[in-house]
Amino acid sequence: MTETLAFGRTPLLTHNYMHYCPGCTHGVAHRLVAEVIDEMGIQDRTIGVSPVGCAVLAYNYIDVDFIEAAHGRAPAAATGLRRTLPPDRYIFAYQGDGDLASIGMAEIVHAANRGEKLTIIFVNNAIYGMTGGQMAPTTLPGMKTTTSPGGRDVAQTGHPIRVCELLDTLVAPVFIARGSLSSAKNTIKAKKLLRQAFDLQHQGFTFVELLSTCPTGWGLSPTDSLAWLDRNMLPFFPTKTFREPGAMPEHTAAYHPDLKVRD
């Protein structure tokens, strides 16, 4: 009887045991990134920037060169790499929602606005996982966290920030998309978004948000977390491609990037 291998280890994932909690989709996101880099054959030309957050040890798992950035500063560190290394390098930053949308909000907005030739992977699990489940900028209204035990009160703390929509107001980005890791089908779609971003990276700023689970911070089982994501996160964070080359939204096309002061 012949045996067919249906599913194997991604060559670019190391043999280190991941420290992520059971059911955490950071591991899935890592696998997708590793698969895309492997399929593009760019392992020796890729440099990752890891965040402060649960993915702080991403460099232990994805077998490419990495640097570690200070909290929220991954887009600035990645900018430094882009501007000093040969242009054929592929540079990506991997950030959580606390890292990117809280302490690092200025860095991501300005890197996007400058049109840095980078891929930013934004893992949105609506909570600070690493530090014990505090409220994040992406925490949903009414969602209980350790710092919003009665549920997020938007009158006091504001509404969840939709980062893709916010970056989509800028002229420079060439690719902005949001996917979800809540099912096998969605994960396949999310991988396509990552591939598109890496493929377009040398044309400009590329950004992929991945809706992700934090079973520990949410206080749910891995399976319930996937259902919770679909039920609660998707209405606030619709999965779609916001920006593609050649399909600039009206609000950016109205401003012509070549328009300059004439006198």
Ligand SMILES: Cc1ncc(C[n+]2csc(CCOP(=O)(O)OP(=O)(O)O)c2C)c(N)n1
């Ligand atoms: C300057 C600084 N401020 C605060 C912290 C504490 N801190 C570490 S990780 C983190 C947030 C992590 O949440 P997120 O980025 O959403 O990633 P997750 O752990 O959920 O993947 C915070 C506030 C820190 N390490 N350094």
Ligand code: SF4
């Ligand atoms: S705390 Fe949350 S984000 Fe961090 S590893 Fe555990 S499940 Fe994943």
